[in-house]
Amino acid sequence: MNKRPEAPEKPYRVVQWATGAMGKTCLRAVIDHPDLELVGLYVHSDRKLGLDAGTIARRAATGVLATNSLEDILALEADVVLHCPLLQFPYEAHDREVCRLLESGKNVISINNYFHPRSISAAYATELEASCHRGGASLAGTGINPGLIAERFAAVASGLMLELESIRCREVYDCLEMPNANYVFDVLGMGLPPEQVDLVNGPLATMFTAMYRQCVGGLAERLEIPLTGIESDHQLVLAPRDIAARAGTVREGTVAATNWQLHGICDGRRVITHSVNWIMGRELPGYEDFTHWEIALRGKPGLDIRMDLVEPDEDGVKTTAAQYGVAGMVTQAIPHVVAAAPGLCEFPAAPHYRPRLREPTPDRKQQQ
Numbered sequence: 001m002n003k004r005p006e007a008p009e010k011p012y013r014v015v016q017w018a019t020g021a022m023g024k025t026c027l028r029a030v031i032d033h034p035d036l037e038l039v040g041l042y043v044h045s046d047r048k049l050g051l052d053a054g055t056i057a058r059r060a061a062t063g064v065l066a067t068n069s070l071e072d073i074l075a076l077e078a079d080v081v082l083h084c085p086l087l088q089f090p091y092e093a094h095d096r097e098v099c100r101l102l103e104s105g106k107n108v109i110s111i112n113n114y115f116h117p118r119s120i121s122a123a124y125a126t127e128l129e130a131s132c133h134r135g136g137a138s139l140a141g142t143g144i145n146p147g148l149i150a151e152r153f154a155a156v157a158s159g160l161m162l163e164l165e166s167i168r169c170r171e172v173y174d175c176l177e178m179p180n181a182n183y184v185f186d187v188l189g190m191g192l193p194p195e196q197v198d199l200v201n202g203p204l205a206t207m208f209t210a211m212y213r214q215c216v217g218g219l220a221e222r223l224e225i226p227l228t229g230i231e232s233d234h235q236l237v238l239a240p241r242d243i244a245a246r247a248g249t250v251r252e253g254t255v256a257a258t259n260w261q262l263h264g265i266c267d268g269r270r271v272i273t274h275s276v277n278w279i280m281g282r283e284l285p286g287y288e289d290f291t292h293w294e295i296a297l298r299g300k301p302g303l304d305i306r307m308d309l310v311e312p313d314e315d316g317v318k319t320t321a322a323q324y325g326v327a328g329m330v331t332q333a334i335p336h337v338v339a340a341a342p343g344l345c346e347f348p349a350a351p352h353y354r355p356r357l358r359e360p361t362p363d364r365k366q367q368q
């Protein structure tokens, strides 16, 4: 039985790192949570420098001003840093600042990496662990995928099986309405001519292989499946015509969907498959109808789980269910990461969660 982290006597002192869509949702969650105290804020954009965190989050003034100085953040007394910047190439681009944060004694929770670093390589995990030990701090990655779908949901679901044959997790995410052109075109690779995308050794393939290897490796380790390797089988779908997306136009013949797919091999066969599909609209062949996440376990018995997040029905709020979901994962991880022994912190498949209760909306109250 895992020990349940108790409500703290004093609030956890939190630094929010980056205030994009995910970071801002985490920032609001911190400001609004009685057990959390915002003590620092790092921003990348010049236009947010010096602003009060409350102004950025559309909340009352907090007295915490945004900085872009790592040194300012290192000098703070803080329990944990919520590290939510935009992914950068290469995948390890943020390691230097994360290691400095750890070495200054701050626990770090990332939504981009550090889900199961051993699955990238033993040497990589050892290096990160050394920084943790130098600062007496813990490092963890969490989020929905990576973080939840394979490593926790699929793992828990396998608990009803007498015999396991295979596990397949599939995500399909429609990027048509994503506003950030930098993220959609540069980070996700939409709109690239296919001849510029090396699906084995190119920067996109290398980054997403490293990211999703951790889902496969983390799940295999949890279920004690002795993998002999993890192999990639990435695919592209090209735009059949120009596609008008919120972030810009995806030209005909360029990348309109990516499928980053990894297989965990055991006894010469694909026992675990993790397949992440980002698409520019539902009109692409093969993506007309989909569930956001599917988990398929085969064996005795077989089990299919289909999962969609429910978008919030709050007036005038632009935050999406996925952003709330990631903020929920991150804030609920704080007590675990702060209580963990120094080193790489992994979450149990089913930790003790403690979501805050709220009243139903008037619509839902009527249905009860």
Ligand SMILES: NC(=O)c1ccc[n+]([C@@H]2O[C@H](COP(=O)([O-])OP(=O)(O)OC[C@H]3O[C@@H](n4cnc5c(N)ncnc54)[C@H](OP(=O)(O)O)[C@@H]3O)[C@@H](O)[C@H]2O)c1
Residues within 6 Å of the ligand: 017, 018, 019, 020, 021, 022, 023, 042, 043, 044, 045, 046, 048, 084, 085, 086, 087, 088, 111, 112, 142, 143, 144, 145, 146, 147, 180, 183, 326
């Ligand atoms: N694990 C999961 O389930 C999960 C789910 C969704 C997303 N994610 C990850 O979350 C990351 C952030 O997503 P998002 O939707 O918040 O993105 P976003 O809205 O584009 O915001 C990213 C923020 O990163 C900062 N930033 C911009 N350029 C940067 C640079 N060159 N170096 C460092 N920081 C920079 C900026 O912060 P300021 O505005 O404060 O300056 C920006 O607002 C994504 O890269 C993705 O990998 C994880």
